[in-house]
Amino acid sequence: MPGSEEFVVTPYEVKGRIDYERLRELFGTQELSPELLERVRAATGGDLHPLLRRGVYYSHRDLAALLDGHAKGHPFFLYSGRGPSGPLHTSHLVPFELCRWFQERLHVPMYIQITDDEKYWARGGLTREETASWGLENLYDILALGFDPKRTHVFFDSRSIAALYPLAIRVARKIPYSTVKAVFGFEPSTNIGLVFYTALQSVPCFWPSWAEGRTVPCLIPCGIDQDPHFRVTRDIAEGLGYPKPALLHSQMIPGLLGENVMSTTGDRADNALFLNDPKAVVDRKVRNAFTGGRATVEEQRRLGATPEVCSVWALWRTRFAESEEKFREVTDGCRSGTLLCGECKSQVLERIHAFYRRHAEAREKVKEWAESTIVTTAPKPL
Numbered sequence: 609m610p611g612s613e614e615f616v617v618t619p620y621e622v623k624g625r626i627d628y629e630r631l632r633e634l635f636g637t638q639e640l641s642p643e644l645l646e647r648v649r650a651a652t653g654g655d656l657h658p659l660l661r662r663g664v665y666y667s668h669r670d671l672a673a674l675l676d677g678h679a680k681g682h683p684f685f686l687y688s689g690r691g692p693s694g695p696l697h698t699s700h701l702v703p704f705e706l707c708r709w710f711q712e713r714l715h716v717p718m719y720i721q722i723t724d725d726e727k728y729w730a731r732g733g734l735t736r737e738e739t740a741s742w743g744l745e746n747l748y749d750i751l752a753l754g755f756d757p758k759r760t761h762v763f764f765d766s767r768s769i770a771a772l773y774p775l776a777i778r779v780a781r782k783i784p785y786s787t788v789k790a791v792f793g794f795e796p797s798t799n800i801g802l803v804f805y806t807a808l809q810s811v812p813c814f815w816p817s818w819a820e821g822r823t824v825p826c827l828i829p830c831g832i833d834q835d836p837h838f839r840v841t842r843d844i845a846e847g848l849g850y851p852k853p854a855l856l857h858s859q860m861i862p863g864l865l866g867e868n869v870m871s872t873t874g875d876r877a878d879n880a881l882f883l884n885d886p887k888a889v890v891d892r893k894v895r896n897a898f899t900g901g902r903a904t905v906e907e908q909r910r911l912g913a914t915p916e917v918c919s920v921w922a923l924w925r926t927r928f929a930e931s932e933e934k935f936r937e938v939t940d941g942c943r944s945g946t947l948l949c950g951e952c953k954s955q956v957l958e959r960i961h962a963f964y965r966r967h968a969e970a971r972e973k974v975k976e977w978a979e980s981t982i983v984t985t986a987p988k989p990l
């Protein structure tokens with residue numbers, strides 16, 4: 609990232625303490641201002657989603673134009689994806705949770721891409737069977753958040769290629785190798801699957817416009833580290849006769865070990881809460897999680913703690929504070945020293961266990977209809 613020496617954020621690497629405003633400026637994205645949030649609130653009716661209210665989503669590209677179109681009666685659709693290399697953890701749910709909320713409020717279609725092909729090409733240690741099998745497992749978890757079966761469509765890459773390929777042919781011709789090499793850092797040894805995958809990842813952004821024969825704008829909620837991926841898509845959109853996808857960017861969700869991101873690349877399983885972690889493992893991970901607390905109880909009571917650096921506070925902020933009152937109570941109690949880390953962890957664990965129980969039930973139910981969401985045929989020949 610040019611111009612920044614303190615931190616690095618790319619689709620493949622996040623390092624250092626991130627200054628999110630500076631990152632936004634470096635990426636050239638727009639601020640998710642209070643005025644724009646108010647427009648989202650008015651368009652969706654009722655309260656904003658906590659991820660918007662609490663500033664987890666903080667940046668965007670072209671959201672105002674998308675809302676302008678929506679106000680004039682031009683509905684948009686949502687798009688997000690998952691590269692299936694293992695079980696999902698709670699931070700993977702952040703983009704999907706916002707999509708689910710938009711779908712519930714506005715009844716818009718949701719397109720999910722499961723990139724089992726890309727994960728096979730990118731991860732030498734995974735077999736085809738493993739990426740396909742994780743793809744299905746991950747899809748159950750995503751759908752269990754509460755997506756509407758009638759409005760949710762899945763591109764499961766290895767099974768949906770007949771639906772994707774006619775458009776991928778056109779997309780691929782617009783992307784020079786020099787662009788993907790610069791954006792993704794491809795080496796001479798990079799396999800050619802990953803090179804072509806760039807086209808496949810862009811296809812869902814245009815697919816509804818192609819299928820319906822009219823302009824259907826796209827909104828992609830994603831981590832800000834993923835912005836470079838979609839710059840390629842935005843650059844080619846108009847040349848293909850489709851609108852540029854709008855983006856909503858979230859901050860990175862910190863890991864339980866105190867790292868910037870809840871990533872488990874390498875051997876860091878304790879940095880994340882996996883959705884298939886048994887109860888005892890969840891307990892252990894949260895009890896051992898990095899906090900912003902003080903060295904002693906006496907010090908914490910006297911000086912208070914620092915929620916902003918605490919991985920447990922990040923859990924409250926992103927999912928487990930059920931109301932703004934609860935979120936304020938935790939944040940104020942932490943800062944003032946009236947809430948101690950042990951008690952705070954007990955409270956959040958109660959909520960995590962309750963969520964895991966509800967989620968397991970919902971996950972069983974979606975298995976009845978998950979297959980019906982997978983798109984396997986193209987709407988028409990090109």
Ligand code: SF4
Nearest residue numbers: 900901918942949952
């Ligand atoms: S009281 Fe809670 S939020 Fe505050 S530092 Fe301790 S664990 Fe984190």
